[in-house]
Structure formats: C-alpha cells, structure tokens
Amino acid sequence: MQDTKPPKTLTTDQKALEINLNNKIYGTFAEIGAGQEVARNFFQVGAAAGTIAKTMSAYDKEFSDAIYGKEDSGRYVCESRLYKMLDHEGKLLEDRLGDMCHLATFFSFADTVSAINYSRTIKGNGWMGVRFQHAPCSEYNELVIHVKMHDNDNKLQQEAIGDLGVNLIYACYYYMDNPEKLVESLIDGLEGRVTIDMIKATGPAFTIDNRLLSLYLVLFGLTEVTMFDQNKESTHASEFLYKKSLMVIRGNFRPPTLVTEDVIKSSFVQFKKEDYVDTERAYVITEITLDYLKDDEGNIDYQDFLDRTELICALGYKVIVSNCSNHQKLINYLGDYKIKKLGLVIGVRELLDIINEKYYGNQDGRLLVAFGELFTKNIKIYSYPVLLENNTIMNTENLPVPEGIKFLYKHLTDSNQIVDVADYESDMLYIDPKIVYENIANNNDGWQNKVPKKLVEIINEKNIFRNKKSS
Numbered sequence: 218m219q220d221t222k223p224p225k226t227l228t229t230d231q232k233a234l235e236i237n238l239n240n241k242i243y244g245t246f247a248e249i250g251a252g253q254e255v256a257r258n259f260f261q262v263g264a265a266a267g268t269i270a271k272t273m274s275a276y277d278k279e280f281s282d283a284i285y286g287k288e289d290s291g292r293y294v295c296e297s298r299l300y301k302m303l304d305h306e307g308k309l310l311e312d313r314l315g316d317m318c319h320l321a322t323f324f325s326f327a328d329t330v331s332a333i334n335y336s337r338t339i340k341g342n343g344w345m346g347v348r349f350q351h352a353p354c355s356e357y358n359e360l361v362i363h364v365k366m367h368d369n370d371n372k373l374q375q376e377a378i379g380d381l382g383v384n385l386i387y388a389c390y391y392y393m394d395n396p397e398k399l400v401e402s403l404i405d406g407l408e409g410r411v412t413i414d415m416i417k418a419t420g421p422a423f424t425i426d427n428r429l430l431s432l433y434l435v436l437f438g439l440t441e442v443t444m445f446d447q448n449k450e451s452t453h454a455s456e457f458l459y460k461k462s463l464m465v466i467r468g469n470f471r472p473p474t475l476v477t478e479d480v481i482k483s484s485f486v487q488f489k490k491e492d493y494v495d496t497e498r499a500y501v502i503t504e505i506t507l508d509y510l511k512d513d514e515g516n517i518d519y520q521d522f523l524d525r526t527e528l529i530c531a532l533g534y535k536v537i538v539s540n541c542s543n544h545q546k547l548i549n550y551l552g553d554y555k556i557k558k559l560g561l562v563i564g565v566r567e568l569l570d571i572i573n574e575k576y577y578g579n580q581d582g583r584l585l586v587a588f589g590e591l592f593t594k595n596i597k598i599y600s601y602p603v604l605l606e607n608n609t610i611m612n613t614e615n616l617p618v619p620e621g622i623k624f625l626y627k628h629l630t631d632s633n634q635i636v637d638v639a640d641y642e643s644d645m646l647y648i649d650p651k652i653v654y655e656n657i658a659n660n661n662d663g664w665q666n667k668v669p670k671k672l673v674e675i676i677n678e679k680n681i682f683r684n685k686k687s688s
Contacts, residue, residue, distance in 0.1 A: 226405050229380045230262050232387040237264040241353070242390060243314075244324035246272040247306045249281060250294065250343065251330040254379030255386075270310065294331045296456055299344040299361065302327035307348045307357065324349035326386060332366065332374040340553070341366035341374045342455075345382060347389050351422035358420025360389050362403065363453050365412040377410050396425040400433040414440040417451040427451045428526055429519060431538055435507060436517065441540045442550040444502070447530045454554050462499040463551065464488045464560035464599075465537065467544075467567070469509050470525045472657065472682065473532060474650050474667050479642045480562060481534070484599045487639055488560045491597070495557075503529050504537040504547070524681045528672050543574070548596065562599045562638070565611050569618070576622045592634045601638045604646035612637045657682045 227235070236242050237259055246256040246269065256272040259265045275281040281293065285301040292298070306325040314323065330343030346361035364381060366374040384403050392399035403413055416430045431443045431451055446452045466481050481501060489496045505525065510517045526536050541547040544561055551559060563571075592598075602612040609615075613635055618626045629635045648667045656664040657676060660683065665673050675681065 226402075227387075229258055229383050229406055232405075233258045233383050234262040234264065236383075236387060236390070237262060237268045239390075240267050241321050242268055242324065243270060243321040244268070244326065244349070245270050245306050245310055247302050247325070247327045248272075248274050248382075249276060249298075249302070249329040251328070251332045251375045251378045254375045255326060255328065255382030258379050258383050270314065294329050294343055296344055296361070296363070296453065298329045299327055299346050302329065303346055303348045303359065318350075318354040320353065322350040322353055322355070322390075324386065324389070326382060328378065328382060330364075330378055332371050332378070333369065334371070337369070341368070343378065345378075345385060347386055349386075349389050349422075351390075351393065351420075356421050358389070358393075358422040359418070360385065360423075361415075361417045362413050363415040363455070365414065367410055367412065373410075377407055380406055381411060393422045396423075396430060397433055397437075400430060400439065401437050404439055412440045414443050415451050415453040416443075426523060428523060428536075432517075432519070432522055435538050435540050438540075441546050442537060443539075444535055444537045445526075445530075446535045447533050449526070449530050452535065454551065458500065458551070458554045458556065460498075460555050460557055462488075462494045462558040462560075463556050464499070464501045464562060465504050465547065466501065466534075466562045467504045467506070468564075469650060470503065470505060470529055471509075471521070471650060471654050472525070472668060472676065473528050473672060474645075474648050474653055475642075475669060476645045476648045476650070478532070478669050479645055480601050480638070481532075483641050484560070484562045484601070484638045487599065487636075488558075491558060491560070493558050493595075498557075500535070502535040502537055504539055504541075506542065507538075507540045508542055521682075524679075527679065527681065528675060531671060531675055532669065543571070557595065559596045560599055561596065562601065565600045565603050565613065565616060568598065568600045568613070568635070569616055572616075572618050572622060572626065576619050592629060597633070598635045599638050600635060601641065602646065610643070610646065654682060 246253065248255060253272055253274050256269065259268055275284050278293065285298065285305055288295060288298055303325055306327060310323055310325055325348045328343055328345040331339055331341065333339055333341040342363070342365045344361065344363055346359060348357050348359050350357055362385065366377055368374045368377060381403065384405050388399045388402050392402055400416065404411060413434060416434055417427055418425065418430060428445055428449055431445055434440050434443045444452055444454065464485055468477060470477065485501045488494060489499055510522055512518070529536050539547055548559065600613050602610050605611055613630055653664045653667050
C-alpha cells in the first residue's frame with residue numbers, strides 16, 4: 218500500500234547540516250541586534266568549515282556606521298540598512314574569493330534585528346536577506362524578508378531568528394523552483410512564533426511575480442497583512458507609514474471602474490481636510506482581502522489576482538493584501554506604526570454588514586466593548602452610497618440598522634466617526650462592477666465608458682479578464 222503520509226518537515230539542524238555538507242554552498246554571515254544565532258546553528262551541527270567563510274556582528278552603532286555607513290533615517294533596523302550590509306559583505310566576498318567562483322555558489326547572509334527588550338517596550342522585529350548565486354560564477358539573486366517575533370522572551374526571540382535564518386538560506390538553494398514551498402518553509406518549526414509580512418525576490422533564479430509571493434504570505438498564514446507599491450514591488454509599512462495619516466479603500470477591484478476612481482478621489486479629498494491630517498504626510502492605499510479573491514469553492518485564481526492588482530497599480534495606488542475579514546485585524550496591524558489618523562472607506566452595504574456582525578455577534582453584553590475596539594479616537598469610517606433597485610440612494614442617514622443598536626449608531630454618526638463620502642459623483646452610481654466584468658469576460662461592448670481610459674488600454678493590451686467565467 219502506498220504511503221500517503223505528508224513528507225516530514227526538516228528540522229533546523231537537518232537543514233543546516235545539509236547545507237554544510239554541500240560543498241557548492243559557501244558564504245558569509247553578518248548579524249546585528251540578536252547575536253549571531255543564524256551562524257551559530259551552522260557551527261553547532263558540524264562541518265561548518267565547508268560553508269562559512271566569515272561571521273561578524275557589528276553590534277556597536279559606531280562600528281556599524283563605520284562599516285556600512287549612516288542611515289538618513291537614523292534607524293538601524295530598516296530595509297536600507299539590510300541592503301547596505303548585503304552590498305558591503307557581497308563585495309568583500311567577490312573581492313577576496315571571486316577568482317574561485319567556479320568552485321562554489323557564493324552567498325552573503327545579513328540580518329538587522331531589534332529583539333524584545335527587558336521592559337517589553339520593543340516587541341521584536343527585523344530585516345533578513347540572502348544574496349546568492351544559483352550556479353557557480355552566475356549572477357546574484359536576493360531574497361529579503363521582514364519578520365515580527367512573538368515570543369515574550371529575548372532568548373527565545375534570538376533562537377527564532379537563528380532558525381528563520383537557516384530556513385531562509387535553505388529555501389534559497391532548495392526551493393527556488395517551487396515558490397509556494399519556498400514561502401511555506403520559512404516558518405518550519407516556527408509556527409505561531411514569527412510573522413513574515415514582507416518578502417521580495419530578485420534575480421535570474423526567480424521568475425515569479427513578487428505580488429504572488431505577497432499573496433502566498435497571507436494565503437499560507439505567515440501574516441494577515443502585506444503590501445506592495447504602485448510599481449508592483451513589495452514594500453513594508455515601517456518604511457513609509459510611521460506617524461503618517463492613512464486612508465484605506467477596501468474593495469473588490471474587479472475591475473476598478475469610474476465609480477472606484479471617484480470613491481478614492483472624493484474620499485481622499487475629504488480625508489485630507491480632517492483635523493490632525495497633514496496633507497504632505499497622508500497616504501491612500503487600497504485593500505483586497507482573501508474573501509474578495511476566493512470563488513464559491515474557496516479557491517483563488519492567481520491570474521485573476523494579478524489582473525486586479527495590475528489595474529490598481531496602473532492607477533497609481535499601493536495595495537494591501539490581507540486576511541482581515543473584519544477591519545479590527547487591520548487596525549491592530551497598523552497600530553504598530555503609530556498612524557496619526559486612519560480613514561476606512563467602505564461601501565454603505567459593507568458598513569451595514571459590519572454593524573450587523575457587531576450587533577448580532579455581541580448579544581452577551583459586550584456590544585459597547587466590540588464597537589469601542591473598532592471606533593477609536595483616531596479612526597473614522599467614510600461610507601460611499603449605493604443606488605438601490607428602486608432608484609433611491611442608500612447612505613448613512615437611511616441605513617436600516619437593527620433597532621437595538623440605533624442609539625449607538627446615532628452616537629457614532631453624531632460624533633462624526635461614521636460619515637458619508639460627501640462630494641461623490643451621483644451620475645456614476647448606476648455602474649455595476651459585476652456587469653462591467655461580465656462584459657469584459659464575454660468580449661461584449663459597453664464597458665469601455667465605465668472604466669478609466671488608461672485601464673481600457675491595459676485591459677485590451679494584456680487581455681485582462683478575457684474569457685473568464687463570471688462569479
């Protein structure tokens with residue numbers, strides 16, 4: 218009888234030893250902030266002389282600046298620091314061993330980490346990356362991630378970083394042809410202890426779109442929130458959102474229509490007029506949740522995801538991919554970056570769904586607590602109206618909220634924590650994105666005047682959404 222058991226996950230020691238015994242893998246380790254835990258794993262399993270050319274830890278800031286240069290931001294745990302480390306160590310490796318490249322594939326590993334401190338005021342996070350060759354004397358590739366550590370102990374967080382580093386190096390050499398396995402394997406032995414909320418792969422060894430890698434992070438449970446920018450490059454909230462103001466537009470975006478464009482523009486104009494919003498430090502970002510990507514059977518069409526985000530990015534907006542079926546998870550995630558003002562833009566129907574979910578899901582006396590968790594002082598919900606079948610417009614004023622919550626709903630609207638998007642284009646409310654999508658998919662005319670002109674060109678040029686089943 219055939220063995221149907223899933224393959225056993227390799228331990229950290231097994232991975233480190235397999236790399237050590239591979240005489241074609243050779244490189245350096247540079248680690249800042251959490252000891253030298255990654256290199257230590259390779260030393261402990263034996264045969265490290267076949268893998269490690271050098272290890273170092275520039276823990277002192279003055280030494281670190283002298284080696285890698287100063288950061289304009291003054292931060293040491295940041296993406297730019299990691300790339301400076303990879304650049305410096307990679308160049309040294311080439312300068313000193315480059316004429317021996319035919320003997321091995323070289324790599325440079327680096328991490329810059331801030332582990333949890335004694336007073337527990339720092340939660341623990343860091344940047345980690347590998348610059349590596351996939352064949353002797355070949356071009357270099359890079360795999361970079363951002364990690365959050367969840368252990369409530371400094372030593373445990375250091376150990377987690379050590380294990381994660383081994384997983385990362387192993388994935389670069391053994392899973393680069395299997396992107397899904399590559400992503401999943403990063404948390405082998407670390408489930409629940411770390412979150413990986415950004416991943417970026419570059420170089421000839423990687424043929425996969427980084428947007429798909431971002432999607433895999435969320436789909437496989439490595440994080441609940443990740444994002445990429447308008448250039449379709451993976452990015453991280455810490456690199457552009459700290460102490461800024463943010464407006465999030467949640468939607469289906471299949472496709473973005475003229476209504477979508479109006480939702481974003483009109484709500485952002487309104488958002489920038491709010492108190493405590495510095496117009497020069499305010500961002501707008503779109504959000505797609507897994508729920509919006511799944512079909513009736515719970516499957517995700519990866520090309521459909523790429524098509525939607527292709528159009529969003531073409532409009533010039535960053536994209537959040539999340540598994541936040543409710544906004545509370547997204548709010549909690551963004552809380553680490555001390556967002557000054559957060560605006561959430563949703564359709565009025567989704568607003569009603571949120572209110573009903575909070576009301577009927579908290580009949581045990583926690584109603585005020587449940588709403589209080591969502592409606593904190595720096596959060597405001599902007600509701601975009603909908604045109605009903607009887608040609609009336611539903612907005613926050615005539616929203617059919619349950620009788621038992623009307624008192625609380627009135628408080629939220631009176632205090633302007635829930636507001637209507639004010640200066641919207643009422644002439645566009647008739648546009649139904651689902652019908653637009655069906656017309657595109659079935660090669661019917663009539664959709665072109667309901668979609669931004671630049672997107673019409675892209676849809677036709679790249680054959681986006683063509684010959685797909687409606688859903």
